[in-house]
Amino acid sequence: NAGVTQTPKFRILKIGQSMTLQCTQDMNHNYMYWYRQDPGMGLKLIYYSVGAGITDKGEVPNGYNVSRSTTEDFPLRLELAAPSQTSVYFCASSPSPGYGYTFGSGTRLTVV
Amino acid sequence: QKEVEQNSGPLSVPEGAIASLNCTYSDRGSQSFFWYRQYSGKSPELIMSIYSNGDKEDGRFTAQLNKASQYVSLLIRDSQPSDSATYLCAGRPSATGTASKLTFGTGTRLQVTL
Numbered sequence: 031n032a033g034v035t036q037t038p039k040f041r042i043l044k045i046g047q048s049m050t051l052q053c054t055q056d057m058n059h060n061y062m063y064w065y066r067q068d069p070g071m072g073l074k075l076i077y078y079s080v081g082a083g084i085t086d087k088g089e090v091p092n093g094y095n096v097s098r099s100t101t102e103d104f105p106l107r108l109e110l111a112a113p114s115q116t117s118v119y120f121c122a123s124s125p126s127p128g129y130g131y132t133f134g135s136g137t138r139l140t141v142v
Numbered sequence: 143q144k145e146v147e148q149n150s151g152p153l154s155v156p157e158g159a160i161a162s163l164n165c166t167y168s169d170r171g172s173q174s175f176f177w178y179r180q181y182s183g184k185s186p187e188l189i190m191s192i193y194s195n196g197d198k199e200d201g202r203f204t205a206q207l208n209k210a211s212q213y214v215s216l217l218i219r220d221s222q223p224s225d226s227a228t229y230l231c232a233g234r235p236s237a238t239g240t241a242s243k244l245t246f247g248t249g250t251r252l253q254v255t256l
Contacts, residue, residue: 061242070150072248073186073230080242088243120185127242128193128234130176133185 032056036121036134043111043141051106051137053121061124062104063131064088064096066117073120079104111141145169146233148247156255161218163229163250168212171236175207176244177216178230186230190216221254228252 034055043049055062060081065073075088079098093115095107104123108115118138122131147166155161163177174193178186192198192205192214204217214233218225228249235245 063243065246070248073246075243078243124242128174129242130178130188130191130232131186131244132188136185 034121034123034132034134036119036137038137039135040138041140043108043139045111045113045141047111048107048109049111049139051108051119051121051139053104053106053134054102055104055121055123055132055134056102057123057125057132058101059123059125059132060101061126062098063122063124064094064104064106065120065122066090067120067136068117076106076119108139113141115139116141145235145245146231146247148229148231148250150248151251152253153250154253154255155221157221157223159221161221161225161252161254163216163218163231163252165214165216165231165247166212167214167233169233169235170209170212172233173236174234175205175214176232177203177205177214178232178246179225180228180230180249182227218252221252223254223256226252226254 037052063078064076077096079085121134177190180186190205192207198205202219206215228251230249231247232244
């Protein structure tokens with residue numbers, strides 16, 4: 031049972047480039063989330079999804095996009111990367127409201 | 143005012159002592175609370191959840207919830223060096239509806255000294 035799998039683990043982007051952070055879970059969870067974590071700032075919600083085909087913005091969505099075509103996959107797209115997007119990105123999933131999250135191992139992104 | 147607040151620490155306790163980690167929250171309607179442990183460079187790991195007033199024990203960990211005071215705590219008994227990590231408190235605000243979005247505190251760094 032792999033849980034939540036994120037790829038890549040590390041990436042360096044140049045300003046203006048784009049990339050997709052992959053997230054897949056094998057627990058049949060309906061709820062999936064993308065957070066970013068900056069030093070001393072805690073985890074901030076970027077986007078979330080309550081099921082296939084349904085996504086919504088979180089606290090800090092600007093510069094990002096998501097899609098949820100299947101229950102398993104919830105990729106995060108960065109368009110026109112900026113230095114402010116340098117962060118660690120975590121994908122998480124939950125089986126239903128009221129339950130805690132299972133986190134992926136994270137993607138450390140640097141934009142130069 | 144932050145929705146979930148924690149002292150950033152570091153909190154230093156000797157091996158074998160009780161570590162007490164605290165968290166306050168501003169949304170009086172919050173129903174569910176969670177404690178995560180995060181080792182440096184790793185992802186958060188769920189260690190405790192608590193939904194009702196009182197104490198919940200799991201091994202060396204005890205979570206305490208006081209809704210009247212809007213206060214959540216985590217006690218770690220017989221602290222070990224392997225407990226040295228950052229502990230994140232998270233709450234599910236009442237306005238989150240069915241989305242189950244959690245709000246996280248910034249974490250308290252715990253150091254267990256030999």
